[in-house]
Amino acid sequence: MTGGLVTTCTVVKADFWRLGQCRPGDTIHFKRISWESALRLRQRTEHYLSSVKDGETVSLVDVSLPDEWEDTVLARIPKTPTTGEVVFRQSGDSYLHVTYGPMVSSALTRALVQYRVKRVQDMNDIIEVTGAVRCKSEQPTALTDSISRPIRSACDNSEIPHVTLGGPRAQSHRIFRVNS
Amino acid sequence: MSRLVDLEHSLTGFSESIPSRVFRFPILFDDPLARAAIDEYITTLRNSAVYLPDNVEYVAKANGLENSSVIKKSLASCRQLVVGISFLAGMPFMLPLDPRYVNP
Secondary structure (H helix, E strand, C coil): CCCCCCCCEEECHHHHHHHHHCCCCCEEEEEECCHHHHHHHHHHHHHHHHHHHCCCCCCCCCCCCCCCCCCCEEEEECCCCCCCCEEEEEECCCEEEEEECCCCCCHHHHHHHHHHHHHHHCCCCEEEEEECCCEEEEEEHHHCCCCCHHHHHHHCCCCCCCCCCCCCCCEEEEEEEECC | CHHHHHHHHHCCCCCCCCCCCCCCCCCCCCCHHHHHHHHHHHHHCCCCCCCCCCHHHHHHHHCCCCCCHHHHHHHHHCCEEEEEECCCCCCEEEEECCCCCCCC
16 A cells, blocks of 8 residues: 555555564565465464463464465446546455556546545445545455454554555555564 | 445546645746756765756656747646645645646
């Protein structure tokens, strides 16, 4: 998640805690994964957290990484006389990221985004939608129900509306810290 | 996902006005206070960057312009739509309402 700048990757929720452990000088290695894998990793993290909470004996956190990955672009709508090409992308494991037209900002495009934001807000299973200069981000409830609660209390800031401008090659990547 | 795509297909026209308010602000370029702030930045934070010593000149260069006069004219003579506030603390993120003007 960024404030509107292009990003090449998004850290999945399962690894927010690891990102939080990084210190200046640490090395970060990204690995491309799939959305399904991201959800499984989140369940793994949350299972671990709930074990600790329940006072069970826990072993070291499993940090093995899956190998499969998938394309980030979920749908494309070709350009029309009034709208540039619309591209829907996976944005991390909880958001959709939608871009309009080429990588150019204009008041008209921003107005077009606002026009859609208002309509998406009325959909009942969208948690939040944020309009940015050229895109909008949406968080459908289906992605957060039941599996996200424990981690949300620990390290999620999704109560704060935020913007994701993922850029043309945003992928769900996994992050881990390399001990050197 | 399919509902979002359906929504996109259902929106053919675009005829809605967006509520907005008009603010008028005086603007100064190369004024002594801004100059002093940049000098302090150069002295205390970093002394070399693409946007130093004159960030308006940098914006002009980044937009392929000879000098900053077009940028200044665009800011001073075209109404801007503020679409965000405080990406940089206290600063508006603006887009010119007339596309003929430069959008820095």
